Structure formats: structure tokens, C-alpha cells
Amino acid sequence: MKRPEYYQTRVPPIDRPDxxxxxxxxxxxxxxxxxxxxxxxxxxxxxxxGLGPDRFLAGISFNFARQRYxxxxxxxxSGMGGVVLGAxxxxxxxxxxxxxxxxxxxxxxxxxxxxxxxxxxxxxxDSADKSGVSIANLPRWLMxxxxxxxxxxxxxxxxxxxxxxxxxxxxxxxxxxxxxxxASSDDPMHLLDAAGLRGAVLVLxxxxxxxxxxxxxxxxxxxxxxxxxxxxxxxxxxxxxxVGALTVLHGTAATVPELWPRDVPQxxxxxxxxxxxxxxxxxxxxxxxxxxxxxxxxxAQIARTSESRDQLNxxxxxxxxxxxxxxxxxxxxxxxxxxxxxRSLATPVTEEHFAGQVLLHEVLNYGGAYSNLEATLATYDKxxxxxxxxxxxxxxxxxxxxxxxxxxxxxxEFADRATQYFDEFRYRRNKTIKLLSxxxxxxxxxxxxxxxxSRVLSPPPKPPTKNRRPIPTTAAMIYEFGVATQPREPGWLxxxxxxxxxxxxxxxxxALHTIHFASRDSLETNVLTPELVALALDVTCMASAYLIGxxxxxxxxxxxxxxxxxxxxxxxxxxxxxxARLVHGLG
Numbered sequence: 097m098k099r100p101e102y103y104q105t106r107v108p109p110i111d112r113p114d115x116x117x118x119x120x121x122x123x124x125x126x127x128x129x130x131x132x133x134x135x136x137x138x139x140x141x142x143x144x145x146g147l148g149p150d151r152f153l154a155g156i157s158f159n160f161a162r163q164r165y166x167x168x169x170x171x172x173x174s175g176m177g178g179v180v181l182g183a184x185x186x187x188x189x190x191x192x193x194x195x196x197x198x199x200x201x202x203x204x205x206x207x208x209x210x211x212x213x214x215x216x217x218x219x220x221x222d223s224a225d226k227s228g229v230s231i232a233n234l235p236r237w238l239m240x241x242x243x244x245x246x247x248x249x250x251x252x253x254x255x256x257x258x259x260x261x262x263x264x265x266x267x268x269x270x271x272x273x274x275x276x277x278x279a280s281s282d283d284p285m286h287l288l289d290a291a292g293l294r295g296a297v298l299v300l301x302x303x304x305x306x307x308x309x310x311x312x313x314x315x316x317x318x319x320x321x322x323x324x325x326x327x328x329x330x331x332x333x334x335x336x337x338x339v340g341a342l343t344v345l346h347g348t349a350a351t352v353p354e355l356w357p358r359d360v361p362q363x364x365x366x367x368x369x370x371x372x373x374x375x376x377x378x379x380x381x382x383x384x385x386x387x388x389x390x391x392x393x394x395x396a397q398i399a400r401t402s403e404s405r406d407q408l409n410x411x412x413x414x415x416x417x418x419x420x421x422x423x424x425x426x427x428x429x430x431x432x433x434x435x436x437x438x439r440s441l442a443t444p445v446t447e448e449h450f451a452g453q454v455l456l457h458e459v460l461n462y463g464g465a466y467s468n469l470e471a472t473l474a475t476y477d478k479x480x481x482x483x484x485x486x487x488x489x490x491x492x493x494x495x496x497x498x499x500x501x502x503x504x505x506x507x508x509e510f511a512d513r514a515t516q517y518f519d520e521f522r523y524r525r526n527k528t529i530k531l532l533s534x535x536x537x538x539x540x541x542x543x544x545x546x547x548x549x550s551r552v553l554s555p556p557p558k559p560p561t562k563n564r565r566p567i568p569t570t571a572a573m574i575y576e577f578g579v580a581t582q583p584r585e586p587g588w589l590x591x592x593x594x595x596x597x598x599x600x601x602x603x604x605x606x607a608l609h610t611i612h613f614a615s616r617d618s619l620e621t622n623v624l625t626p627e628l629v630a631l632a633l634d635v636t637c638m639a640s641a642y643l644i645g646x647x648x649x650x651x652x653x654x655x656x657x658x659x660x661x662x663x664x665x666x667x668x669x670x671x672x673x674x675x676a677r678l679v680h681g682l683g
Contacts, residue, residue, distance in 0.1 A: 240609050
């Protein structure tokens, strides 16, 4: 796949596709992250659906975690998808916190996976009902693996308590992290100290999104805007991803010990895994510097379950007869998406358009959209890398909805809405610095997250407006984006967002969409379901058409070439949607 001319200015690659010269510290880190990946990949994963649905879900969870860790590691230095790497890291880290909690009481907490699975199914059905969207192949979305009939979903699963949320799981960890006497030496989560983990979670909350603040993590001295991660972010992302993957390994091994491969000595494998993870941590800490010389003590609440107050949507209950194999044809969607990619390369934007005073947010929007578009188109059909396309598609949809909200204002509202938009990121920046420094990280190290390259001319950051107004919720903006771009079926994008989120949030349903039974005795892993591939391609093309088309208009001063290019992209995206909806079934 060729890049637009604007991206053809790289020097020849040295040891990574981005063509940038890595520091010795980064090279050491990359060697450590690769060594851990190779070690994790060497563990064979056995599946036994006859042990029961909760054990089966637990058994596939480590493979899903190491797959996402491998996806993150493969993006290092690739020259695309920098913020996608951050989103994947956050997903694996939160997954690790959950499995740490489950492993503390497996017999009681493992069955909660079934309630979680049923709630995710019910939530998808609710979203479709509220949005007025029909899902033609709903059973395929809710039960994508027909040969595992035990996962059809029964009403009694609904009675299971809900698992704690991510914030509660973090607090649960922090209860022991601050006390060296209670810290287990074999708990991988302790490879991130308390301040580092709390800081990592907050940084990841903004840095793993394709918004104005998150994309600043992809502003380097020598790379392409929106494409190449700064060293401090690469180190933090891979540190947290490594800890998350190791914790899922540790937690699932304790939760379903009967599924450990008999020919692999468990203690030896775990010890080497922890040693590899420690090498990652030791290489990453001096780069990201989220270390507290004097960490504070925590007195947080213990993570607890909660009862569900929602009503079960009856459509979420399935029977084995509802499970059907895929019978569609994905190729027309693939062909249309590839044509969209080729059309996107014919951009009228050249280096000359970046020679003057170009607004930073437009440069980041343009570069970030191309970066995430390429991340999807380069990975959707690659074994083991498919989840990258799902993360990128979801991120593009979020940012397209934000951009549409901002620029849909009337002339009288435009200035106020711009202030509201940038206040959001000023607030997040200040909150992050304050929390990091309040947890023992030196303020200079906290502020280092937000330093811009010397080539970026930008005024000093100013505080958010007093009594600022938060921007609308992501769900609200996505619905309005659907109304504006798909007036005949405006709600389908909200349902699409919910479906993509199953993978990015590492739900049991998301894990089921990354495996495939060739036969009852043959299970293929790291393969996305056709419905998920079609949805990722559809959303990616639609959202990137809006983002790239908008920035092209701005950068070409709303010239004829820019208008024609934008309209061509939207037509190609419509063709992708027409083909994809026959596969993913939405609308």
C-alpha cells in the first residue's frame, strides 16, 4: 500500500518501517518487549469446551490478551497507528486488573464471566432497539462460534453479580501496592509501582484516543504527525501492555489450572515470563519516568461486585438451534475498502499546503486519520493482527463524531464551541499533571508528557475557561454523526460502536469474535469473524472519509480539488457500506 506523496519524505528505514533512528534506550526496550512476546507465544493453549462455559471463557482469555500484546508490539516503529498502540495497551492492562481480581477467588468469581457475557449481549440488543436498528444476523453477533452450544446464554446467568469496573479494580490493586509487605513477588502487576500504575491509567485515558490531545503523543521531532510515537509514550504503552498480558497469564493459570498444557513446566515458564517482564519494566522506567521517589499510601475501597438493575433483553437468550455458520461473502466489502484506500491516496494535499501557518489540530487530524486508516487496511486480513483494525475503526468513529459536533455549529455558536472543544483537552492535561505530581511523580516528569517538538510553533498552554462546559458524551455525538451522514439509518453507528467495543474492552463476547472452529476438534485463534471485519472496514472508511475530507478542504482553502476529493471519498465510503451491511447485518 502506497502512502500519499506527503508521506513519501521519510529517510530509508534503518531497523523499523518508520525510518527514524532509535536511541540506545529505545532499542533495549524493543528487544525486551520482543523477547517477552516470543516467550508468551511459545505457550501452547489447550481448549476443552466440555469443562463448562465459564472455564472455556477463562481458557481463551490469555490467548486474547497475548494476541493484543502482539498487536501492540507489532505497531512499534511501524509508522502508523501510534494511538492505536496506546488503546491496545490500555485494553490489556484493564484486562490484567480483572484477572488479578478473579484469580483471588476463582470458584466464586469465574462464573461471573457468564453474567458479563449475557449483559453484553443484552446491551447490544437494547442499543439496537433504542436506535431503531434491525440486526439481520443477530445470533451470529451474540454467539459467533456455533459448535460451542454451552455458550447459548441462559436466564440464570443474569442472576450473577456484576464484576467491579476498571476504576474499582485499580483501587483494589492500590490497596496492596503501597505496602511492600503485602506485595506478592509473583504478582506481575507489581512490575508497575502504585504511582506508575495510577499515572499510566490516567495518561492512557487520553493518549489512547485519536483526539487533539491524544494525537499529540504522535508528534515527534523527526516523524510524521499522527503516525510516530514519542519515546515516552512508547515506553509507557509497552510497559503497561507487558504487565497486563503477564497478569492475565498469571490470573487465568490460577483460575483454570486444569487447562495448563501438561508438557510445559508451569513454574519454570512463569518464572521466565516474570523475568522477561521485569526486563521490559527496567528498560521502560528510565524513559517514561512515571516513578514516584516517595510514593503515597492509599486507603481505597476494596473492589466489590454489584447487583444488576437493568432488565434482561429476551433477545439475548439463545438456543443451540440459533447458532449458524457464516454464509455470506466478505470479498465485495474487501474490494470496496481497497478501492477506498487507493482513492484516498490521490489527495490534492502536498507539502506546499503545510509550508505556511497551519493549525496544529488540522495537521493532527489529517495525519491521524491517514495513520489509523492505514492501520486498518494493513491489518484486517493478517492472522494475529486483526484486532488492530477494530481499535482503529472505533477510534476513527469517535473522532469523526467529535469533529462533526465541533463544526456543525452555527456562525454565532462557532467560537464558543471551539472554546468548549479545546477546554476539554486543557482540562485533561492539567488533571493528568496534577494527579501524577500528587502521587509522587516529580512535576517536571509529569509535564514532560505534554512537551511538543521544537518544530511545532505553539503558544504556552492556557488554563481552561472558568466554569467550562464539558463536550457532549461520545454516544450522543456518534448518534448525531449518524443523523448527519446516514439520515436513513442514523442509529446504526451507535450499535456499531457497541459491537466494536466488545473487542476494545476485552469482553467475553469480544474474545469469542477472535476465534473460529474449523471443526469440533479444531480451533483456530487470532482470526476475526467476517461480521467484525466487515464492520471495521465499513466504519473505518466512513469515518476517515469525513475526517480526511474535512482537513483536505481546510488545507486546500476550500479549493475545487479539495471539494472534489472529499466528495469522491464519500462516494467510495458509501460503496463500502453498501457491500458491508450485507455481511455485518446492521441497518
